[in-house]
Amino acid sequence: MSIERATEASGTEFSTDIPAELIREEEEAHLPPGVGPYELAWRRLRRNKSALFFGGLFVVIVVLCLLAPVYASDIAHTGPNANHITEQIKIGGKLTYVVNTIGLPIGPTWHSKFFLGADFNGRDEAVRLLYGGRNSLEVGAVAMLITMFFATIIGVLAGYTRGWVDGLLTRALDVIWAYPVYILGVALGVSLAIGGIGPLHGNSLLVPAVVIGFVYIPYVAKPVRGQVLGLREREFVDAARVQGLSHLRIMATEILPNLSSTIIVFIPLILANAILLEAGLSFLGAGVQPPNPSWGTMISDGIRIIPASFHLVLVPGIMLVLAVLSINVFGDGVRDALDPRAKVRVSH
Amino acid sequence: MARFIVRRLFAVIGVLFVISVLTFLIFQVIPNGDPAARIGGQHANAATIAQIRHTWGFDRPIYIQYLKTMGQIFSGTVVSYSQGVNVLASIRRGLPATLSLAIGAGIIWFTLGVLLGVITAVRAGRFSDRALTVLAFIGVSCPPFFLGALAIYYLGYKANIIPLGGYVPFTTSPGQWFSHLIAPWLVLSVLFIGIYSRVLRSTILDTQHEDFVRTARAKGLSERQTLFRHVLRNSMIPVISLWGLDFAQVIGGGAILTETVFNLHGVGQFAADSIQMLDVPPILVITMLTAFFVVLLGAVVDIVYALLDPRIRLSG
Numbered sequence: 001m002s003i004e005r006a007t008e009a010s011g012t013e014f015s016t017d018i019p020a021e022l023i024r025e026e027e028e029a030h031l032p033p034g035v036g037p038y039e040l041a042w043r044r045l046r047r048n049k050s051a052l053f054f055g056g057l058f059v060v061i062v063v064l065c066l067l068a069p070v071y072a073s074d075i076a077h078t079g080p081n082a083n084h085i086t087e088q089i090k091i092g093g094k095l096t097y098v099v100n101t102i103g104l105p106i107g108p109t110w111h112s113k114f115f116l117g118a119d120f121n122g123r124d125e126a127v128r129l130l131y132g133g134r135n136s137l138e139v140g141a142v143a144m145l146i147t148m149f150f151a152t153i154i155g156v157l158a159g160y161t162r163g164w165v166d167g168l169l170t171r172a173l174d175v176i177w178a179y180p181v182y183i184l185g186v187a188l189g190v191s192l193a194i195g196g197i198g199p200l201h202g203n204s205l206l207v208p209a210v211v212i213g214f215v216y217i218p219y220v221a222k223p224v225r226g227q228v229l230g231l232r233e234r235e236f237v238d239a240a241r242v243q244g245l246s247h248l249r250i251m252a253t254e255i256l257p258n259l260s261s262t263i264i265v266f267i268p269l270i271l272a273n274a275i276l277l278e279a280g281l282s283f284l285g286a287g288v289q290p291p292n293p294s295w296g297t298m299i300s301d302g303i304r305i306i307p308a309s310f311h312l313v314l315v316p317g318i319m320l321v322l323a324v325l326s327i328n329v330f331g332d333g334v335r336d337a338l339d340p341r342a343k344v345r346v347s348h
Numbered sequence: 349m350a351r352f353i354v355r356r357l358f359a360v361i362g363v364l365f366v367i368s369v370l371t372f373l374i375f376q377v378i379p380n381g382d383p384a385a386r387i388g389g390q391h392a393n394a395a396t397i398a399q400i401r402h403t404w405g406f407d408r409p410i411y412i413q414y415l416k417t418m419g420q421i422f423s424g425t426v427v428s429y430s431q432g433v434n435v436l437a438s439i440r441r442g443l444p445a446t447l448s449l450a451i452g453a454g455i456i457w458f459t460l461g462v463l464l465g466v467i468t469a470v471r472a473g474r475f476s477d478r479a480l481t482v483l484a485f486i487g488v489s490c491p492p493f494f495l496g497a498l499a500i501y502y503l504g505y506k507a508n509i510i511p512l513g514g515y516v517p518f519t520t521s522p523g524q525w526f527s528h529l530i531a532p533w534l535v536l537s538v539l540f541i542g543i544y545s546r547v548l549r550s551t552i553l554d555t556q557h558e559d560f561v562r563t564a565r566a567k568g569l570s571e572r573q574t575l576f577r578h579v580l581r582n583s584m585i586p587v588i589s590l591w592g593l594d595f596a597q598v599i600g601g602g603a604i605l606t607e608t609v610f611n612l613h614g615v616g617q618f619a620a621d622s623i624q625m626l627d628v629p630p631i632l633v634i635t636m637l638t639a640f641f642v643v644l645l646g647a648v649v650d651i652v653y654a655l656l657d658p659r660i661r662l663s664g
Binding site (some may be wrong): 171174175178179180181182183184186187188190191194272276279280283284285286296299300302303306307310313317320321324325328329332 | 363366367370371374375485486488489490491492493494497498500501505597600602604605608609616619620623624626631634635638639642643
């Protein structure tokens with residue numbers, strides 16, 4: 001259940017224009033000489049309107065979530081964990097309990113206070129949505145950085161050195177791979193939250209981030225290793241070796257720059273999947289720990305009380321889907337633009 | 349072929365061994381994860397806990413504990429720490445629900461994934477292709493428990509079309525079995541349909557430009573014959589490989605989210621419950637079960653590959 005399992009598949013699964021390669025080659029023939037590959041990619045991306053739209057949407061979501069403290073202090077006048085369970089607010093001139101006598105919270109008021117209603121503890125849903133989004137995106141981004149950092153190192157090391165180092169690393173990746181993603185994630189998440197090692201304990205956001213980052217390493221390290229295996233046989237690597245460059249230097253200055261487009265392609269892919277996995281782990285109680293909100297914990301809080309107050313499921317759910325969708329569509333556009341025939345693809 | 353099977357068998361044993369050790373260690377390195385304290389409950393005093401620790405063997409070296417647990421697993425007597433029930437019996441109880449979910453959903457997502465993949469490839473660039481692309485994107489962006497909640501609320505509570513969760517065995521009532529599973533099947537399938545249709549679409553589009561397809565057309569085969577006999581046969585390989593691995597994960601309890609949101613009481617939900625209680629034996633058995641299916645179906649997929657494409661030889 002994750003990124004790319006069969007490496008034989010090729011192509012950009014989520015593009016709609018087909019004979020694209022032919023069109024592009026023609027277009028590129030008319031370009032002035034001296035246009036670099038990234039300039040070319042940018043030109044292709046600029047023409048992909050839907051990718052740009054969803055990229056913009058993602059930026060809007062990120063900015064909104066980053067402005068959570070501003071919204072909380074200046075508009076809603078409450079914090080993400082502040083409890084208003086026994087309070088009353090004025091809606092249309094009459095006083096209403098935030099959580100009524102049979103325990104049902106108010107729905108969206110469309111006013112500055114409780115814009116999207118309250119949850120069962122009388123907390124402002126809109127404030128929690130923004131803070132939760134910040135946590136979800138933070139966990140996703142940190143997890144993605146961890147995955148990319150270690151996967152690149154492992155992939156380059158395994159592919160470049162070959163031999164027993166490669167054998168050992170590849171076996172290790174295979175084991176993580178055969179491990180069911182959710183079971184591994186939940187096992188690590190729960191055990192770290194309870195026990196903990198150093199800063200990784202309790203309700204620290206680092207716990208889910210590290211767990212998710214770890215789980216996805218093989219999905220990036222394997223393709224990177226495959227590409228390095230090919231790169232190390234190329235003439236420029238031979239040339240560097242003949243010049244007397246150290247292995248470390250060759251890996252850093254000759255191999256690594258050639259992996260940049262693969263790495264760029266994987267960034268949105270892993271980010272989207274990391275956010276989804278965080279939501280899944282939080283749903284199972286092994287992700288972001290209460291009282292910290294995240295979209296995943298908010299949805300699962302809402303699911304527990306179906307059919308009452310379904311807006312508590314809908315609101316964070318729609319935000320989560322929009323965020324992941326925008327990353328996926330934009331990432332697909334980037335992938336198309338960088339390499340119309342890239343061999344990586346989205347998968348769950 | 350015999351060599352292939354023997355080598356794969358060794359791989360299965362190796363992977364299972366490492367995974368079992370890893371799982372054991374994850375839960376043993378937890379500082380506060382003392383199983384004796386959990387078995388004893390909140391009011392146990394130090395003497396009781398020491399007693400429990402001794403009877404369960406938690407005071408023995410870790411490798412002895414590991415060997416003892418593994419021995420119990422293979423003799424079928426392994427008991428969960430917190431619930432005190434036989435683990436294998438619990439898994440056997442959850443298996444019908446998990447298998448029903450996996451087989452039904454596996455058929456649905458494979459059929460619809462292939463169907464949509466072929467349609468979008470044949471109609472590439474037209475409206476139906478673009479519309480299905482958007483749907484596929486939404487499908488891969490939805491967490492299954494959110495989809496499940498939508499189904500339970502709108503189809504269950506509002507429209508009263510489906511039950512609100514739970515599992516009814518096929519032998520009790522086939523109709524009830526079906527109505528309880530239809531929503532979980534679809535929810536679990538959405539994601540995979542999104543992935544498979546896109547994968548198949550792009551491989552079909554790639555294969556269509558191959559020389560052997562041109563040859564097939566040149567010798568006078570109709571478009572339909574070319575598509576089904578030549579293009580599709582070659583394009584199915586990555587989809588079959590994906591299906592094998594995903595199906596193995598779902599059988600082994602990988603559909604934790606779907607099982608939990610629909611309250612199916614399958615193997616996945618048993619795993620989720622056990623992990624919450626840091627109950628090592630069930631987690632150990634379930635992860636080994638999943639890994640076993642993953643490696644087993646990996647081998648089956650390779651055999652199917654060789655049948656589909658004679659150029660592929662079975663090795664390693």
